[in-house]
Amino acid sequence: MIPLYHDFAGESVLVFGGGAVGARKAARFADEARVVVASPAFDDRLAELAREGGRSGAEGPTVELVRAAPDPEAVGEWIDRLGPALVVAATDDAAVNAAAEAAALDAGLLVNRTDASAADRSGSRDVGSVVVPATVEDDPVRVALSTGGASPALAKALRERVEAEIDGAGAMAELSGELRAELRERGIDPQTRREAIRRVVRSEGVWKGLQKGRSNGRQEAYSVIEEVLKG
Ligand SMILES: C[C@@]1(CC(=O)O)c2cc3[nH]c(cc4nc(cc5[nH]c(cc(n2)[C@H]1CCC(=O)O)[C@@](C)(CC(=O)O)[C@@H]5CCC(=O)O)C(CC(=O)O)=C4CCC(=O)O)c(CCC(=O)O)c3CC(=O)O
Numbered sequence: 767m768i769p770l771y772h773d774f775a776g777e778s779v780l781v782f783g784g785g786a787v788g789a790r791k792a793a794r795f796a797d798e799a800r801v802v803v804a805s806p807a808f809d810d811r812l813a814e815l816a817r818e819g820g821r822s823g824a825e826g827p828t829v830e831l832v833r834a835a836p837d838p839e840a841v842g843e844w845i846d847r848l849g850p851a852l853v854v855a856a857t858d859d860a861a862v863n864a865a866a867e868a869a870a871l872d873a874g875l876l877v878n879r880t881d882a883s884a885a886d887r888s889g890s891r892d893v894g895s896v897v898v899p900a901t902v903e904d905d906p907v908r909v910a911l912s913t914g915g916a917s918p919a920l921a922k923a924l925r926e927r928v929e930a931e932i933d934g935a936g937a938m939a940e941l942s943g944e945l946r947a948e949l950r951e952r953g954i955d956p957q958t959r960r961e962a963i964r965r966v967v968r969s970e971g972v973w974k975g976l977q978k979g980r981s982n983g984r985q986e987a988y989s990v991i992e993e994v995l996k997g
């Protein structure tokens with residue numbers, strides 16, 4: 767499996783199954799996508815999400831609940847009608863999940879299957895076409911962690927460790943991005959620029975400064991940069 771980051775802005779995600787797992791996936795994708803959940807019953811968390819919309823709530827709700835229990839023969843029509851970028855198969859009915867997976871793959875779409883397929887039970891691992899990783903975010907920085915489906919519990923435990931590790935990385939990403947632009951404007955040659963930025967992102971002083979505030983971090987970064995410029 768090769769990790770990629772996918773921009774879901776303007777795309778739809780179709781989730782079959784409105785239980786705890788369907789709700790967790792819907793919440794995740796509603797940060798960006800229009801999410802439609804088809805299920806005969808809905809977790810409380812989904813009712814709340816549908817009321818609030820996704821994070822980009824300005825354009826209206828991005829989680830829609832459709833009360834239905836499509837059988838395996840019907841899931842293909844559902845997929846054709848919505849035209850999603852990704853299908854999530856999260857029902858407690860293995861036949862429905864399998865049909866959703868097959869129909870999505872037939873249509874050339876991404877599919878995330880949340881239960882183990884029959885092939886898994888006989889030994890080999892098949893997680894559909896995509897795995898939803900455990901993620902840590904400090905915008906614009908994100909870390910995605912997967913065990914290739916082998917141990918979701920481990921993915922979660924490792925995610926908790928990484929959370930502490932990348933605290934403040936978002937502010938560092940923004941600051942170093944701005945400094946890169948400033949150095950370019952000042953006409954500093956590419957090699958010196960690269961060296962300066964590499965030192966800034968590794969500097970304990972800058973990380974600590976950023977914890978006190980942006981301008982503090984920036985001052986610390988300037989002294990690191992001046993050292994590099996002096997040669
Ligand atoms: C293949 C995958 C497909 C998919 O769902 O995308 C999948 C499948 C399954 N999960 C199961 C169980 C659990 N899943 C979690 C939690 C998470 N599961 C997530 C992803 C994935 N789960 C994909 C692989 C990820 C990878 O590669 O590592 C996370 C990371 C992301 C998310 O779902 O948002 C999220 C943590 C988010 C976070 O906190 O950061 C916990 C932990 C808990 O709840 O405390 C448990 C109980 C403990 C355990 O069993 O490990 C079962 C068994 C069901 C059963 O038999 O009962 C299956 C099916 C099977 O393996 O057969």
Ligand SMILES: NC(=O)C1=CN([C@@H]2O[C@H](COP(=O)(O)OP(=O)(O)OC[C@H]3O[C@@H](n4cnc5c(N)ncnc54)[C@H](O)[C@@H]3O)[C@@H](O)[C@H]2O)C=CC1
Nearest residue numbers: 783784785786787788804805807835836856857858880881
């Ligand atoms: N990926 C993960 O982290 C985990 C995955 N699982 C697996 O994911 C699946 C879902 O787990 P939960 O949400 O806990 O189960 P759940 O039983 O809480 O929810 C399943 C939902 O699917 C709905 N459903 C049933 N038939 C349907 C149909 N024909 N069309 C649409 N929706 C239908 C049910 O009404 C229910 O709302 C299970 O197969 C389970 O083994 C379980 C735990 C964790």
